Amino acid sequence: MKIDENTLALWLDDELTGELKSQVDAWAESEPEQLAARESAREWRRWIAAQTPSSAEPPYPDFFNSRILRAIESPALSTVPPARPRSAWWQRAGLPIAACFCMFAAYWVGTKTPRPYDIDVTGAPRAIPVESLIYTPESGVYAAYFDQDPAAMVIVLDGLKAIPDVMDFSEASYIPNGREIDSTAQQAPFAEPHSQP
Amino acid sequence: MNKRFEDTSNSSPGVADHAAGTDEDWSLIEIAQKGDTRAYDALVTRHRNKIFAMIRNMTHHEADAWDLSQEVFIKAWHALPRFESKAKFSTWLYRIAHNVVYDWNRKRKIISAGELNEEIFNSERIHSGSMTTPATSDEPDQVMVHGELRVKIEQALGKLSEEHREVVLLKDVQGLSYKEIADVMETTLGTVMSRLFYARQKLQTLLKDEYENR
8 A cells, every 4th residue: 555645644643534544554554663653753742742731721710701701791891993884975975075175165265365465565664775885804994896887896995005025925825734624525625735826 | 413513624534623613612602602691701711721721832921821812712702603613613712812822923023123132042043152141041930830841841832933833732732633723823734734844843853852851
């Protein structure tokens, strides 16, 4: 008799019944290693079952039952939420219609509301134009600004001292050091300093 | 036997399938299905021990097992009108318990996500040269109550995956047939056989010393 793997696995776990079990039992009589394997499987199951309780009374069994009864007798206490009744077709259809109506009403109210530039501002305080003033950092220096001619712009500085010819610009020029450079910049945003102007 | 207890499932001929409840269960179910809570109370009393033990073996938390067992019976009450005699009442309860425990575990994983990685307590992952290791043994009083061997078996079961642990408990501890386990876990007979094979193999490796010195 040919026994397939599944049938053998079921027989080893005492899962077979009836005619099939009798057939495999008869075949196994001449297969001592299979009989030993089945006995070993039974022994393992007995050992695990003996150490692990298959049945245990829950603590406070009366309270256990009474809490279940209370939950099923008062649905409000039940953890299972009650099914919501299905709304009628007119309720389901009415919701989008009501939403459209509200949108249209809001648009209509918006068109009828006066806009800010239509509001009468007579009597409201107005800005007074003031003459422009050019700031000069050095005391005693006065500046005048002319821009009547669109092709030219003139700034006249009165009181500014002439720059002496002996002045060394290489000492006055500003060269930023490494710490002053923006750390997020990829490269230094200035060129190499010139030794002489 | 009541005709309604005849097996209408598509199990293979010759394979054990005890898909029939006891007559006493069935008479109580019939009354409870009409809304009689006292009959249902009697059903709870008849089955609470098995369900509580199964859930406690799955979760290793007595208080959680107490709450989850209650949830099983409350859900079973709400689903009772739809219960048919294709399976035993106890198998049907195990199926509800399976879903309740899986939901509980899923929620627990979501809540604990990012808080504590339980894998750090897996001793197999801890370097052998580490100066300190987390304590993994049970409290001394727990060992006294449960017995050292039982605690070791619980720890070994805890190292199995949820599916492997459940299949071992249902087969080797609760004594369900392959067909019943497939119904409870909503899977095929082949998957049950495969899971059981690998689960036992791992468990036997983990408990090699204890089993040989039994």
